[in-house]
Amino acid sequence: MKKKSQTDWQRLRTMTEAEIVRNAETDPDAPLTDAAFWEQAQVVLPRRKVAVSIRLDPDVVAWFKQQGRPYQTLINSVLKAYVEHQKQARRDQE
Numbered sequence: 001m002k003k004k005s006q007t008d009w010q011r012l013r014t015m016t017e018a019e020i021v022r023n024a025e026t027d028p029d030a031p032l033t034d035a036a037f038w039e040q041a042q043v044v045l046p047r048r049k050v051a052v053s054i055r056l057d058p059d060v061v062a063w064f065k066q067q068g069r070p071y072q073t074l075i076n077s078v079l080k081a082y083v084e085h086q087k088q089a090r091r092d093q094e
Helices: 009-014 015-024 035-040 058-065 071-093
Strands: none
Touching: 058 071
């Protein structure tokens, strides 16, 4: 099941270039970059994923599939967050 897009595509199609630029300049979640940023930027290639076979409860798989993203990617993200949390907890105990 795919989640319905929350994007107002009609509004987006009718926006002027000036509106697009203004929205980009005021977006607090995605500040614009300047030449200094790109002078320090580095290309970071993602590591290859490892294919595994794992048995999960049907209700767990169904829930992840309903979230609207490729469910394997979402499961990986949840597991990665768990691992990072556990690593931090261990560092805090030391």
